[in-house]
Amino acid sequence: MASTALSPGVTYRSSRLHWLRDGINWLYVLPALFFFCMYMLYPIIEVVVIAFTDYKFLSDKPMQFVGLANFINALQDPLVHLGLWRALYFTLIFLPGVIFIPLFVAILVDRVSNPTLASLYRVILLIPAVIPGPMIFVLWRWMYDFEVGPINTILVNYLHLFTYRNAPQWLGNSPLTIPAIAFVEWWWGLGYHTMFFLAGLAAIPRELFEAARVDGANEWQMFWNVTLPRLRPIFVILVVLRFGTAMAVIDEYIIMGGFNRALPTYTWTVYMWHLAFNIGDWFQGYAAAIGWIGAAAMLIVVGFLFYVFRDRD
Amino acid sequence: MHVAAESIRPAQAVATYPRRKQGLRLSTVALHAVLIFFCLVIILPLLWVVLMSVKPVTDAYSGKLLPSQLDLTHYGYALQRLPYIWRNFGNSIIVTFTTVIITSTCAVLAGYAIVHLRLPGKLLLVSLLVGTLYFPTRLVSIIGIFRIQASLGLINTLPGLILPYVTLNLALSILVMKGIFEQISPEILDAARIDGASSWRILWMVMLPLIANGLVVLLIINFVTAWGEFLLAYTLTNDQAMRTLPVALATAMGGFGEWVWPALAAVYVMAIAPGITAFAIAQRWYMKGLQEGALKF
Structure with a gap:
């Protein structure tokens, strides 16, 4: 590769030459760009196009442009409404636990003065972060299993709080399903999110605490007035990012719930997948429209969250 | 005013120092107890699956958490x-x-x-x-x-x-x-x-x-x-x-x-x-x- 413009000191004869010489640096970005365009940008654009057609994958008939019909139908589809509410319900249970528990744990780990213990805690908490999500959901499907699962085993055989007639049903058509899945997410994200907050805590200058202490602030006041404002950027990013991921969750619903419409795990994402790859002639046009409606609903809330959390200085 | 403030501060420090140290120790115990609890929450499900993989089949279906004997044949x-x-x-x-x-x-x-x-x-x-x-x-x-x-x-x-x-x-x-x-x-x-x-x-x-x-x-x-x-x-x-x-x-x-x-x-x-x-x-x-x-x- 040629020696390209690295130094800000070099002057160029014309701006076109400048663009040409710096443009060669795009060669470094080219491999990433290829995959990005081919398997992210292009499929997304294609899904936009399909959403305006009656495309069915298994049908021999050529696809026809149907205008906004898919979107109008989807907006009136009770399963789409139900699916969006179910996703929102999950998100509202999921979000507090995935933000506040790691914040609490990070503050505790930050106070451990013994360096060996501090790093041991970090390593143990991070173990779930190196287990892939779907594997975690498989594990917890077993944990929650009505008969073999250790949770009911402990409740029935060891604590004798229940019998196998009235033991709680954690997954399936049960009010416990969504909280149970949210708990799995808390478990999985605990270590990783704790690391985020620890990085934020480490970035706070110690002098701030000393200054506050000299001014007579107690621990709680220091937390409220020094720590929290400094963690705000991390806080905002985590809330907004996790809101987005929680609304679009699908793997855990398929693995822990399957494709039963009556279950609380049958959200808009599962409905979309089911339509596109399983039901009838695979109604991919309609499914694409549902995908976009869900994504748009999410983006509106994400925008709203950014507005709420904007810097007011 | 100045003198008074300076004369109070050391006295306060002496008064609060021992109590604070004691409180610190108690809070340290609580700190580690809570962290160990969270670590256990992380480890126990994984331990369960490891134990499950070395259990005789009869243990797995009779609701025993600990294996009665080590059975490595499942691998x-x-x-x-x-x-x-x-x-x-x-x-x-x-x-x-x-x-x-x-x-x-x-x-x-x-x-x-x-x-x-x-x-x-x-x-x-x-x-x-x-x-x-x-x-x-x-x-x-x-x-x-x-x-x-x-x-x-x-x-x-x-x-x-x-x-x-x-x-x-x-x-x-x-x-x-x-x-x-x-x-x-x-x-x-x-x-x-x-x-x-x-x-x-x-x-x-x-x-x-x-x-x-x-x-x-x-x-x-x-x-x-x-x-x-x-x-x-x-x-x-x-x-x-x-x-x-x-x-x-x-x-x-x-x-x-x-x-x-x-x-x-x-x-x-x-x-x-x-x-x-x-x-x-x-x-x-x-x-x-x-x-x-x-x-x-």
């Missing part, structure tokens, strides 16, 4: 008798290895160019990458990805999985690398450039040793994503022999047949062991990498 049984399990393992290894190499290479090259080279349109690129983190790309694009792979004849093939897998974590990987490259002073670069090194040589000879810790983070993140990917594999393969481990595990229902619970648990332990082992070995560099900016973007 051999799982590998020999379960249909396609070798294929599933092999598929996962090939797909993961290739994906991690490609994604990490792309991310290192792009991250380097974004931080240390002049790149017209840099801002646009970075905002596009950040934007994808807030958009459910995986979900919205899946129908399109399926159509592309179907038209290329890549359904039920390993390249059919690898190609879209690269994009799963690409944006995040580039942003992680950007954070890591930003920790390296541009003066090092200028010095190397004055010595006549090309940008390629600088990346290869100067930068790579400096980003080693960050690279560990990148490799582990990408390994975890690719090793456990479920949705695309579930969508793009329907042949048992072409499926990866997570799909095989997620679609296997424990029962009395060939997928007897302890055998299932044995497959599970073998499936998560590589990641945890790699993490245990690379843990020191991983932690350093996280501190060096992998979490700053």
Whole structure:
């Protein structure tokens, strides 16, 4: 590769030459760009196009442009409404636990003065972060299993709080399903999110605490007035990012719930997948429209969250 | 006034010092108790699955948490008798290895160019990458990805999985690398450039040793994503022999047949062991990498 413009000191004869010489640096970005365009940008654009057609994958008939019909139908589809509410319900249970528990744990780990213990805690908490999500959901499907699962085993055989007639049903058509899945997410994200907050805590200058202490602030006041404002950027990013991921969750619903419409795990994402790859002639046009409606609903809330959390200085 | 304040302060310090020290000790006990509780919550489910994999079958179905005797036969049984399990393992290894190499290479090259080279349109690129983190790309694009792979004849093939897998974590990987490259002073670069090194040589000879810790983070993140990917594999393969481990595990229902619970648990332990082992070995560099900016973007 040629020696390209690295130094800000070099002057160029014309701006076109400048663009040409710096443009060669795009060669470094080219491999990433290829995959990005081919398997992210292009499929997304294609899904936009399909959403305006009656495309069915298994049908021999050529696809026809149907205008906004898919979107109008989807907006009136009770399963789409139900699916969006179910996703929102999950998100509202999921979000507090995935933000506040790691914040609490990070503050505790930050106070451990013994360096060996501090790093041991970090390593143990991070173990779930190196287990892939779907594997975690498989594990917890077993944990929650009505008969073999250790949770009911402990409740029935060891604590004798229940019998196998009235033991709680954690997954399936049960009010416990969504909280149970949210708990799995808390478990999985605990270590990783704790690391985020620890990085934020480490970035706070110690002098701030000393200054506050000299001014007579107690621990709680220091937390409220020094720590929290400094963690705000991390806080905002985590809330907004996790809101987005929680609304679009699908793997855990398929693995822990399957494709039963009556279950609380049958959200808009599962409905979309089911339509596109399983039901009838695979109604991919309609499914694409549902995908976009869900994504748009999410983006509106994400925008709203950014507005709420904007810097007011 | 001045004198009074100064005379009070030492007295106060003397009065509060012993009580504070005692309180500190009590709170230290509470601190560790709470942290040990959280660690147990993390470890116990994993311990359960490990114990399940070494239990005699009768223990597994009679509700005993601890095995009455050690039974290691399930591992051999799982590998020999379960249909396609070798294929599933092999598929996962090939797909993961290739994906991690490609994604990490792309991310290192792009991250380097974004931080240390002049790149017209840099801002646009970075905002596009950040934007994808807030958009459910995986979900919205899946129908399109399926159509592309179907038209290329890549359904039920390993390249059919690898190609879209690269994009799963690409944006995040580039942003992680950007954070890591930003920790390296541009003066090092200028010095190397004055010595006549090309940008390629600088990346290869100067930068790579400096980003080693960050690279560990990148490799582990990408390994975890690719090793456990479920949705695309579930969508793009329907042949048992072409499926990866997570799909095989997620679609296997424990029962009395060939997928007897302890055998299932044995497959599970073998499936998560590589990641945890790699993490245990690379843990020191991983932690350093996280501190060096992998979490700053």
